[in-house]
Amino acid sequence: MTPTLRIAQLVLRHQLTRARLGLWVAVTAVVVLLGIVIGREIGVDAREQQDAAAGLTFLLGLGLVVPVIALVFGSSSLGDLQDDETMVYVWLRPVPRWTVVLGAVAAVLVVVVPAAVVPFTIAALAITRDSGTITGVVLSTALAAAAYGAVFTVVGLRVRRSLIWGLVYVFIWEFFVATAASGAARISINAYPASVLTELAEVPDTGAVQGLTSGLIVPVVVVAAAIAIGSWMLDRLDVA
Amino acid sequence: MPPPPNVRVSVQGVSKRFGSLVAVSDVSFGLGPGVTALLGPNGAGKSTLIRLLCGLTAPTTGVVQVEGGNPRTDRVSRSRLGLVPQQDGVFERDTVLEFVRFGAELAGLTDADAATRRALARVELSPDLDRPIGAFSKGMRQRAKIASALVHDPTVLVLDEPLNGLDPKQRRQMIELFRELGEEGRTVLVSSHVLDEVERFGSRVLVIAKGRLAAEGDFRAIRSLMDDQPLRFRVACGHPHALGARLLETGLITSVEVDGDELVLTTERAPDVRRAVARVAADLPTRLDEFVPLDDDLEAVFRYLVG
Numbered sequence: 001m002t003p004t005l006r007i008a009q010l011v012l013r014h015q016l017t018r019a020r021l022g023l024w025v026a027v028t029a030v031v032v033l034l035g036i037v038i039g040r041e042i043g044v045d046a047r048e049q050q051d052a053a054a055g056l057t058f059l060l061g062l063g064l065v066v067p068v069i070a071l072v073f074g075s076s077s078l079g080d081l082q083d084d085e086t087m088v089y090v091w092l093r094p095v096p097r098w099t100v101v102l103g104a105v106a107a108v109l110v111v112v113v114p115a116a117v118v119p120f121t122i123a124a125l126a127i128t129r130d131s132g133t134i135t136g137v138v139l140s141t142a143l144a145a146a147a148y149g150a151v152f153t154v155v156g157l158r159v160r161r162s163l164i165w166g167l168v169y170v171f172i173w174e175f176f177v178a179t180a181a182s183g184a185a186r187i188s189i190n191a192y193p194a195s196v197l198t199e200l201a202e203v204p205d206t207g208a209v210q211g212l213t214s215g216l217i218v219p220v221v222v223v224a225a226a227i228a229i230g231s232w233m234l235d236r237l238d239v240a
Numbered sequence: 241m242p243p244p245p246n247v248r249v250s251v252q253g254v255s256k257r258f259g260s261l262v263a264v265s266d267v268s269f270g271l272g273p274g275v276t277a278l279l280g281p282n283g284a285g286k287s288t289l290i291r292l293l294c295g296l297t298a299p300t301t302g303v304v305q306v307e308g309g310n311p312r313t314d315r316v317s318r319s320r321l322g323l324v325p326q327q328d329g330v331f332e333r334d335t336v337l338e339f340v341r342f343g344a345e346l347a348g349l350t351d352a353d354a355a356t357r358r359a360l361a362r363v364e365l366s367p368d369l370d371r372p373i374g375a376f377s378k379g380m381r382q383r384a385k386i387a388s389a390l391v392h393d394p395t396v397l398v399l400d401e402p403l404n405g406l407d408p409k410q411r412r413q414m415i416e417l418f419r420e421l422g423e424e425g426r427t428v429l430v431s432s433h434v435l436d437e438v439e440r441f442g443s444r445v446l447v448i449a450k451g452r453l454a455a456e457g458d459f460r461a462i463r464s465l466m467d468d469q470p471l472r473f474r475v476a477c478g479h480p481h482a483l484g485a486r487l488l489e490t491g492l493i494t495s496v497e498v499d500g501d502e503l504v505l506t507t508e509r510a511p512d513v514r515r516a517v518a519r520v521a522a523d524l525p526t527r528l529d530e531f532v533p534l535d536d537d538l539e540a541v542f543r544y545l546v547g
Binding site: 001003006007010013014084085086088089090091092093094095096235236238239240 | 330
């Protein structure tokens with residue numbers, strides 16, 4: 001097994017606690033239930049159905065649930081190793097730093113991408129059968145989960161009580177400021193997956209300001225940048 | 241004392257500050273093969289020095305080299321280094337086999353499984369233990385940590401307070417293991433704040449106090465220096481007044497305090513007093529129940545060395 005896979009396996013085992021899985025199950029249940037309720041209440045107009053599915057994904061998913069899920073799992077991946085003082089068993093081994101961060105990010109993405117995609121796809125399917133909208137929901141939640149997951153993995157490495165700070169960031173910046181102001185949206189993660197959703201679901205107004213291409217590319221760039229920055233930070237880390 | 245031959249660990253002018261706190265101040269030493277004890281009271285800077293030595297934190301000033309490289313930046317240097325950290329944290333959900341094999345796999349060993357089993361055999365832990373390390377006793381956990389540090393066959397092994405929390409039998413086994421590892425030609429650095437333990441590790445010691453290297457060299461030489469200092473002993477016997485008077489007559493002791501059945505003697509000739517007490521007591525109709533040095537502990541070493 002390569003060092004990257006071995007680290008991914010370790011992080012995966014660390015972060016899959018009953019509490020976190022319980023949180024995900026509860027969130028999934030709420031999102032799916034909401035989708036079912038909206039699907040029953042909404043009329044038969046296809047346009048309205050598409051708007052409702054995209055709106056649910058944009059506001060609740062990209063603005064709140066996806067970043068929170070990514071935060072819970074991402075910040076705990078390398079952060080837990082720091083907190084329980086087991087980082088030394090990883091840090092001191094003669095492997096390149098990027099393999100450690102890549103392994104951790106891979107483990108986070110293996111969890112958070114399906115954790116984000118599944119509930120919102122089911123909820124969207126309960127509202128609409130439009131393939132463009134469903135594709136938009138799948139892609140946008142996957143991209144958002146990947147970008148947020150990678151960023152919070154790196155943040156957890158350095159910031160103590162990263163869960164609390166991350167929640168503050170998600171609620172204030174990603175949920176309120178970036179969804180309300182187009183200027184702020186350009187420097188929020190949320191705006192790019194939202195653009196993918198807007199383009200593919202062909203909904204007129206989700207506040208997204210980026211095109212499809214940048215919407216697809218920027219989250220991938222964010223993941224790569226997070227791995228590079230994380231490797232740099234890990235190299236300079238003070239290990240307990 | 242001349243630097244040890246075949247220096248594998250070199251610490252030159254190393255200081256570490258945390259804000260205004262100077263944790264380690266201008267420390268220099270070299271380590272060759274064999275066991276060296278790093279001795280110091282709690283808070284003296286031992287763990288910080290060990291973290292610096294392993295590259296876990298960067299020195300504010302100075303240079304640390306392990307096998308010719310900086311362990312903080314050089315992977316080859318890290319591949320020669322094994323650390324048993326002081327903290328209890330291990331991968332709680334892993335079995336001991338998984339925990340030790342993790343180190344072997346990350347070290348890039350071709351036969352990680354065989355290396356894991358060898359390391360576990362070395363510390364007398366069964367690879368078949370299927371309960372997680374989180375459920376291990378302190379002693380077993382400590383042995384798992386040592387196996388993890390040994391699995392890639394390092395030439396330099398650093399152990400931070402490895403005997404804490406172990407029972408006397410476990411301590412004896414560990415000390416024997418450290419001696420064996422030193423005799424194999426490894427450089428073994430063991431930190432401790434317990435003088436009695438250090439005496440059994442080996443003859444070479446580094447004494448750190450208040451972040452500074454207070455002494456370096458042969459343990460017995462440092463102890464003999466201490467013996468020339470005023471030291472106190474507690475003596476329990478049936479006739480403390482008579483024994484105290486006879487000891488004062490010998491001229492070996494400078495003062496005597498009697499407290500019930502006990503005497504507290506102060507002397508500047510500790511080795512002579514050690515020999516004289518039993519002889520003097522034998523001439524009296526009394527039984528010598530106890531003879532305990534009150535200053536023969538680490539704090540006394542530091543009071544003497546640091547001044």
